[in-house]
Amino acid sequence: MKNRIxxxxxxxxxxxEQSGAQQVVxxxxxxxxVGDVITFEVAAPGHYVVRVxxxxxxxxxxxxxxxxxxxxxxxxxxxxxxPKAFTGERHYLTLRPAAAWELGYRNLACNPADQHDVAGCxxxxxxxxxxxxxxxxxxxxAIDGLLAVDSHGRWPYSSWGINMQxxxxxxxxxxxxxxxxxxxxxxxxDFPHDNWWQQVTLRFSDGTREVVxxxxxxxxxxxxxxxxxxxxxxxxxxxxxxxxxxxPALTQIEVYGTDAVQ
Numbered sequence: 001m002k003n004r005i006x007x008x009x010x011x012x013x014x015x016x017e018q019s020g021a022q023q024v025v026x027x028x029x030x031x032x033x034v035g036d037v038i039t040f041e042v043a044a045p046g047h048y049v050v051r052v053x054x055x056x057x058x059x060x061x062x063x064x065x066x067x068x069x070x071x072x073x074x075x076x077x078x079x080x081x082x083p084k085a086f087t088g089e090r091h092y093l094t095l096r097p098a099a100a101w102e103l104g105y106r107n108l109a110c111n112p113a114d115q116h117d118v119a120g121c122x123x124x125x126x127x128x129x130x131x132x133x134x135x136x137x138x139x140x141x142a143i144d145g146l147l148a149v150d151s152h153g154r155w156p157y158s159s160w161g162i163n164m165q166x167x168x169x170x171x172x173x174x175x176x177x178x179x180x181x182x183x184x185x186x187x188x189x190d191f192p193h194d195n196w197w198q199q200v201t202l203r204f205s206d207g208t209r210e211v212v213x214x215x216x217x218x219x220x221x222x223x224x225x226x227x228x229x230x231x232x233x234x235x236x237x238x239x240x241x242x243x244x245x246x247x248p249a250l251t252q253i254e255v256y257g258t259d260a261v262q
Contacts, residue, residue, distance in 0.1 A: 001043045001066075005093050010035025023096040032072045032086050040068040040095050047098035052113050054092040055085040057145055059113035060102060062175045065120040070113065080135045080144070080158035108178050109255040114140040122175025125253075129165045137161030139170050142250050149189045149218055149251045159188045159249040162238065169236035172253060180257025181226040183233075188249040189218035195245040201237035204230050216241065220254075229260045 004019040005026040015036070018026040040050055042063055051058045052070050061068070072086050111123045116138060118124060123143055131137035141158035151157040162168035183202065188194050196216045202225065203209045210225050233255070240248055 001041075003043055003095050003097075004039075004041040005095050006039045006041070007032075008037050008039060009033060024094065026091075026093040028091045028093070029089055030091070031089050032074075032091075034074055036072040038070040038072060038093065040070070042066050042068075042095070047103055049094070049096050049098050049102070050113055051092070051094040053085045055082040057112045058094070059111050060098055060106070061111055061113065062122045063120060064122070064175055068113075068118070068121045070115065070118075077135050079154045080138065080141050081155055083155065103259065105256065105258055107254045108174060108180060108257055109143045109172055109253055110145045111140075112144045114143055116140060120175075122173055124173045124175070125160075125170060126173070127160060127162075127168065127170045129163050129168050131161030131163040134161075137163075137249070142170060142253050143172065145252070147186055147220075147252055149186055152188060152190045152193065152247075152249065157190075159251045161247075161249045164246045166238070167236075168238055169234055170250065170253075171232055171234045172255070173232045174230065177229040177231055177260035177262075178255075178257055179228045179260050180230070180255050181224070182254075182256040183223045183225050184252075184254040184256070185214070185221040185223065185235075185250065186252040186254075187214065187217070187221065188251045189216075191216075193245060193247060195240050195243045195248040197238050197248050198241045199237070199239040200235055203234045203236065205232045206230060211237075 002019040003024050006017040007015045016028040125139040125143045127139035136158045142160040146156045148156045201211050
């Protein structure tokens with residue numbers, strides 16, 4: 001089976017496709033319509049590099065099956081992405097197996113191609129609450145690679161918003177065991193609109209946890225936390241500072257390490 005990219009309309013018609021033994025490049029002249037889906041088909045589960053649009057960074061992803069479906073974004077659902085994405089009549093999409101050098105020590109959390117209801121593609125972020133269900137406050141924004149913390153709302157200021165809920169939790173799934181030694185949190189710093197968390201708790205799939213103190217800052221919070229064989233982590237028990245604003249939020253989480261040695 002070859003690797004393949006296909007753009008399919010809402011009624012199942014293939015609008016464009018390309019395949020290859022390894023690397024696939026689909027340069028397509030046409031316009032997207034509501035209901036279009038980009039499908040990446042791979043020969044076998046594993047590590048791949050995908051580009052869903054020329055205005056969105058490549059994503060190093062781990063695919064557990066053989067298919068990644070990416071519904072094309074429109075209107076409010078696209079607000080957390082570059083407004084030029086999926087527009088116009090010329091498009092550039094790519095798919096290839098990840099090279100060995102790309103699988104060394106790296107940020108295991110970054111995935112600009114993550115979507116709310118994606119299946120079988122990691123890393124993937126989800127949460128028990130997202131402010132008003134809006135795309136600009138979705139959990140996936142915390143792993144999209146965008147680090148602008150000094151405002152909030154549309155791209156490039158998307159973040160994970162907790163809708164003022166004290167029990168808010170964000171879960172980051174890796175899809176396979178990983179080893180890491182550093183976690184970096186970029187808390188949103190749109191002061192005085194924003195509050196901030198003075199304490200958070202990180203829980204891991206091995207049953208352990210770390211309670212971390214934070215401070216009011218626009219700088220990244222670098223945490224020297226090491227674990228091995230972890231398949232997911234969860235950020236919760238978010239304790240707000242004593243500040244008039246009810247709006248703390250997370251702009252980005254980074255996790256530095258490698259795949260676990262099998």
